[in-house]
Amino acid sequence: MLNITKATDIKETKGTYLIYGPPGIGKTTSIKYLPGKTLVLDVDRTSKVLRGCKDIDIAEIDNINTWDHWEKVLQDIVKNKNNYSQYNNIVVDNISELERCLLSDLGSKGKNKGVPSMGDYQYLQFRLVNSLRYMKSLDCNLIWIAWESTDLYTTAEGQQFNRAYPQINNKILNNIAGLCDVVGKLTFNKEGNRGFVLMPTNDVFAKNQLDDRKGALQSELIIDGTKAIPNKPTK
Structure with a gap:
């Protein structure tokens, strides 16, 4: 049977965020501004910029034997939710590097001198999408950080723009973004x-389904860790 909830009864919203930008612009620094207590799953080893932040804990992801370690980490976090209930936010920093580490690990176990096979790319795609689905069962904000890529985007009218978007495997980019x-x-x-x-614009890949803001200061991405700014009522 369906478990039906009235939209008027929804009081709080835990959000799923995908933030991106070029290296060095301050994506990891943004973690300092997250409200509440934060757990950082450090893949790219840039967490030193968070030194001294009392409400942030850091756990390093094995960037060599990544395939098995990442699976064990997710299973531990989800199966032992009570042990992680102290955290308002869980951050993956960053998903672009995690993708490369997973592929590198798969390639090292293959027969092509460390080069990933076509099948490895398919394994990766399912692993990342399923990871986000798995983590969305947690009662906290999820923040995935990515590097930035650019391409030449063509609109339906034939206009072309240089577009910025998260550096994630193109075959699952829309899937990942859709889950956020x-x-x-x-x-x-x-x-x-x-x-x-x-x-979103023709030259920026973006979305906001939590409220009506078109932009947010680095310190105001998440307003209070549990509640989103309410949408304006439609007329």
Whole structure:
């Protein structure tokens, strides 16, 4: 039987966020501003910028034997939820490097001198999408960090734009983004303040299904760790 909930009864929202930008722009630093207590799953070893932050714990992901270790980490977090209930946020930093580590590990176990096979890419695609589905069962905000890629995007009218998007395997990019409530590109404004673009344009891959904001300061991506800004009522 279906478990039906009235939309008017939904009081709190735990969000799933995918944030991206070029290396060095401050994606990992953004973790400092997350409200509440945060667990960082450190893949790319950039967590030293978080030194001294009292509400942040860091766990390194094995970036050599990644395939088996990542599976064990997810199983432990989900099966032992009570042990991780202290965390308001769980961050994967970053998914682009995790993708490369998983592929490298699979390739090292193959017969092609360390080069991943076509089948390895398919294994990777299912592993990443299923990982996000698996983690969405947790009662906390999920933040996946990615590097940035660019391509030449052509609209239905034939116009072309240089588009920025998260560096994730192209075959699953839409799937991953679809499972996220928010996709934001970290950038600078004219005054040098960092913030996230949350509204999609022809040259920026983004979305925001939690509220009406088109952008957010780096310190205001998540307002309070549990509650999203309510959508404006439609007329």
